[in-house]
Amino acid sequence: MSILKAVINAFRKTPDTVKYPYGPLVIPKGFRGAIVIDTEKCSGCGLCVRDCPAAGLELIKESRQDYQLIHYPARCAYCGQCEDSCARGAISHSNDLVEPTYDSDEWVVVLKHQSGD
Amino acid sequence: MNKISIPIGPQHPLLKEPLTMNIDISGERVLGGTLRLGYVHRGIERLAQQKTYVQNVHLIERICGICSHVHTTTFCHAVETLLGIDVPIRAQYIRALMCELERVHSHLLWLGIIAKHVGLDTIFMHTWHDRELALDIMEEVSGGRVSHAANQIGGVRFDLSQEQEAMIRKTVNDLSDKANTLMDVIENEPVLQARTKGVAPLSAETIKNYCVVGPVARASGVDVDMRRDHPPPPYDRLTFNVITRQDGDAWARTVVRAEETRETLKLCHTILDEMPDGPVSVRAPRKVPEGEVVVRSEAPRGELLYYLRSDGSENPARLKVRTPTLPALNLIPKQLSAIHVADIPVVMAGVDLCIACADR
Amino acid sequence: MISGLFYLLLFPGLLFQVICSLFFEWLDRKLLARFQRRVGPPWFQPLADLIKLFSKEDLLPEGANDLVATLLPLISLSAVLTAGLYIPIAGFTPFSFEGDLIVILFLMSVPTLAYYLAGVVSVGVYSILGGSRSLLQFFSYEVPLLIALSGPAIMSGSWSVEQIMISQGSMGPFILFQPVGFVLAVVGLIGKLKRDPLDIPKAKSEVVGGPLTEFTGAKMGLWHLVMNIQAVLGIFLLTNLYLGWTKTFNPLVAVVVFIIEFLVLVVILSGASAIYARLRIDQLAGLGWRILVPLSLLQIGFVILMGI
Numbered sequence: 001m002s003i004l005k006a007v008i009n010a011f012r013k014t015p016d017t018v019k020y021p022y023g024p025l026v027i028p029k030g031f032r033g034a035i036v037i038d039t040e041k042c043s044g045c046g047l048c049v050r051d052c053p054a055a056g057l058e059l060i061k062e063s064r065q066d067y068q069l070i071h072y073p074a075r076c077a078y079c080g081q082c083e084d085s086c087a088r089g090a091i092s093h094s095n096d097l098v099e100p101t102y103d104s105d106e107w108v109v110v111l112k113h114q115s116g117d
Numbered sequence: 118m119n120k121i122s123i124p125i126g127p128q129h130p131l132l133k134e135p136l137t138m139n140i141d142i143s144g145e146r147v148l149g150g151t152l153r154l155g156y157v158h159r160g161i162e163r164l165a166q167q168k169t170y171v172q173n174v175h176l177i178e179r180i181c182g183i184c185s186h187v188h189t190t191t192f193c194h195a196v197e198t199l200l201g202i203d204v205p206i207r208a209q210y211i212r213a214l215m216c217e218l219e220r221v222h223s224h225l226l227w228l229g230i231i232a233k234h235v236g237l238d239t240i241f242m243h244t245w246h247d248r249e250l251a252l253d254i255m256e257e258v259s260g261g262r263v264s265h266a267a268n269q270i271g272g273v274r275f276d277l278s279q280e281q282e283a284m285i286r287k288t289v290n291d292l293s294d295k296a297n298t299l300m301d302v303i304e305n306e307p308v309l310q311a312r313t314k315g316v317a318p319l320s321a322e323t324i325k326n327y328c329v330v331g332p333v334a335r336a337s338g339v340d341v342d343m344r345r346d347h348p349p350p351p352y353d354r355l356t357f358n359v360i361t362r363q364d365g366d367a368w369a370r371t372v373v374r375a376e377e378t379r380e381t382l383k384l385c386h387t388i389l390d391e392m393p394d395g396p397v398s399v400r401a402p403r404k405v406p407e408g409e410v411v412v413r414s415e416a417p418r419g420e421l422l423y424y425l426r427s428d429g430s431e432n433p434a435r436l437k438v439r440t441p442t443l444p445a446l447n448l449i450p451k452q453l454s455a456i457h458v459a460d461i462p463v464v465m466a467g468v469d470l471c472i473a474c475a476d477r
Numbered sequence: 478m479i480s481g482l483f484y485l486l487l488f489p490g491l492l493f494q495v496i497c498s499l500f501f502e503w504l505d506r507k508l509l510a511r512f513q514r515r516v517g518p519p520w521f522q523p524l525a526d527l528i529k530l531f532s533k534e535d536l537l538p539e540g541a542n543d544l545v546a547t548l549l550p551l552i553s554l555s556a557v558l559t560a561g562l563y564i565p566i567a568g569f570t571p572f573s574f575e576g577d578l579i580v581i582l583f584l585m586s587v588p589t590l591a592y593y594l595a596g597v598v599s600v601g602v603y604s605i606l607g608g609s610r611s612l613l614q615f616f617s618y619e620v621p622l623l624i625a626l627s628g629p630a631i632m633s634g635s636w637s638v639e640q641i642m643i644s645q646g647s648m649g650p651f652i653l654f655q656p657v658g659f660v661l662a663v664v665g666l667i668g669k670l671k672r673d674p675l676d677i678p679k680a681k682s683e684v685v686g687g688p689l690t691e692f693t694g695a696k697m698g699l700w701h702l703v704m705n706i707q708a709v710l711g712i713f714l715l716t717n718l719y720l721g722w723t724k725t726f727n728p729l730v731a732v733v734v735f736i737i738e739f740l741v742l743v744v745i746l747s748g749a750s751a752i753y754a755r756l757r758i759d760q761l762a763g764l765g766w767r768i769l770v771p772l773s774l775l776q777i778g779f780v781i782l783m784g785i
């Protein structure tokens with residue numbers, strides 16, 4: 001009757017499911033959260049857009065100086081490919097959780113807006 | 118008693134993923150049944166032709182929610198073979214480590230499900246909690262519990278630090294203890310044995326006729342394991358035991374998976390011990406030279422086969438995935454005769470269904 | 478008149494039994510959760526569930542007989558509540574008469590039959606399958622249960638629960654003389670309540686919800702209430718028949734002892750549902766007729782021999 005032993009042990013320990021939602025949320029270091037960008041480094045090359053598997057990024061380019069890098073958080077698969085593809089290390093995942101949304105089409109984040117002079 | 122037909126699925130407490138079975142029963146006896154699939158067909162193979170190889174790594178990861186890593190590993194292996202690049206040894210070992218952890222959590226998940234299906238909810242809760250440990254390791258090293266995004270063509274995306282290795286060792290030890298307790302419980306549980314012993318036995322011949330692979334085949338005495346028979350690197354350098362049983366019934370499948378969990382945990386230690394230092398990835402070109410390749414590897418549910426044809430462009434010309442579940446699904450209607458209604462869950466669980474894999 | 482209403486509605490009637498059943502459900506779920514390493518529900522969860530069920534939409538599939546489907550849980554509820562009036566609680570027996578044990582056992586098997594009928598009138602395939610299973614199960618556990626429960630009656634020479642308790646007061650609790658009978662009675666009770674591990678008629682992975690698959694809303698709530706009251710009464714009955722030496726004590730001690738015995742039985746029931754897997758219906762029938770019935774007959778034979 002080793003199951004009896006397991007059950008008794010389980011009864012004596014504190015339950016395992018108690019941690020959330022009141023405990024602290026431990027997010028591992030490599031967690032792929034919301035997309036952030038270092039606008040200084042980004043040059044608008046579009047490598048990240050080319051490799052994004054989920055059409056989560058878009059580059060609207062008028063000219064070299066005039067472009068917008070747009071992120072659609074609701075389409076994004078949080079796969080980390082853009083971070084890998086960017087040669088300048090501009091775009092990356094933060095550790096922040098991404099909030100849910102009701103209207104996925106409306107949710108647009110302009111990561112970088114560079115307007116020509 | 119007259120014949121009635123009961124529908125199981127697409128929504129039923131027994132099923133975790135959608136499929137339909139129409140089962141003819143008479144009283145408590147099952148006379149036969151038919152199977153219908155295709156509810157989660159997403160056209161991934163076609164979609165893969167429209168995406169680049171780099172994007173496909175992430176697409177392929179979405180085929181399955183349990184064995185996602187082995188899918189990408191096999192795909193990357195196929196692409197790397199076509200490219201003719203050598204993946205760093207360390208990257209191969211990290212891939213293998215993730216594959217083995219995935220096997221552990223897949224098998225533990227399965228043990229929980231069979232226990233749940235025979236009404237042993239306690240074991241279900243306990244195994245599913247223990248399984249979290251394996252998931253925790255994977256989340257810690259790769260950043261995702263299910264979609265690890267660990268692979269890239271040419272290697273892996275992350276390296277293991279010293280602390281991480283120590284953490285993995287500790288957790289794997291922990292997991293071994295828990296797995297031992299669990300096996301002890303399962304082996305000494307009389308009702309579980311009464312429910313699974315002798316249920317829907319399959320002969321080795323049937324298994325071979327239906328091309329069934331993986332733990333189901335090994336439970337019937339068919340000794341196949343791609344990790345040993347056609348080892349993708351680094352399995353050619355690793356030694357491990359392949360567990361087989363002769364009976365072929367639901368109990369044998371339980372025991373095979375339970376023993377395999379233990380064996381896999383041992384293998385995790387071996388991998389960590391033998392892991393060399395070095396880089397974890399090499400640069401891979403975006404365009405893949407013309408050619409075709411077939412690679413095989415051992416997913417938790419059995420042999421996984423990828424066929425990849427390239428026409429020299431950035432996108433694959435054809436990608437064919439053969440998942441281990443599909444042949445096992447063909448066996449279900451065959452098993453659904455001369456059993457009790459109460460055995461249906463045991464039979465269904467016995468083949469370890471992954472409908473998302475089978476439908477793609 | 479007033480005291481009659483008091484007995485009927487407050488103690489040991491409706492209110493007391495409902496409160497007990499809610500407490501039982503909470504305790505059972507909490508214990509099971511802790512056995513399974515979970516936290517378990519807060520104390521008001523059963524009540525909240527009940528209120529939720531009563532406020533939900535009441536649906537039945539086309540072709541089901543609504544009137545019968547409504548009457549069945551009501552009849553079962555009245556049957557168990559009536560049975561509750563005759564079961565002594567901590568030695569308190571307002572309506573005891575010779576032969577009340579038989580009346581109690583009869584009333585307590587009404588819900589099982591109603592359960593079967595509920596499966597048949599609600600026309601789902603799973604309901605019918607579950608209904609026929611519940612009848613099969615009924616035949617497997619009821620015989621050993623009845624034989625086992627006649628043990629205390631034979632030993633004390635009376636079919637009145639009060640009389641049985643009085644003779645236990647002088648002879649000591651009957652569990653000492655009939656341990657096998659007690660175990661059989663617990664098994665029978667689990668079968669009667671269709672709890673894990675004998676929840677064959679409503680096994681989720683096989684027949685979805687069993688006979689109650691198609692029931693919703695208030696009817697479902699009533700069924701839950703019936704099952705829980707039945708569980709509480711079954712426990713009370715076993716306590717009285719096998720551990721019922723409380724009659725001679727001073728009432729305060731009797732209440733404390735009674736509560737402790739109740740808790741012990743709840744732990745036994747929850748533990749059984751945590752550590753055993755569900756049997757197949759043919760395995761249960763085999764167990765019932767090949768093992769439990771002979772065992773119960775042996776126990777009775779032993780009791781009769783002791784009496785001589």
Ligand code: SF4
Binds near residue numbers: 035053057081
């Ligand atoms: S994380 Fe992946 S899906 Fe999201 S924007 Fe980056 S590349 Fe696209």
Ligand code: SF4
Binds near residue numbers: 037043
């Ligand atoms: S984030 Fe990086 S890859 Fe994307 S446009 Fe900017 S510089 Fe190029």
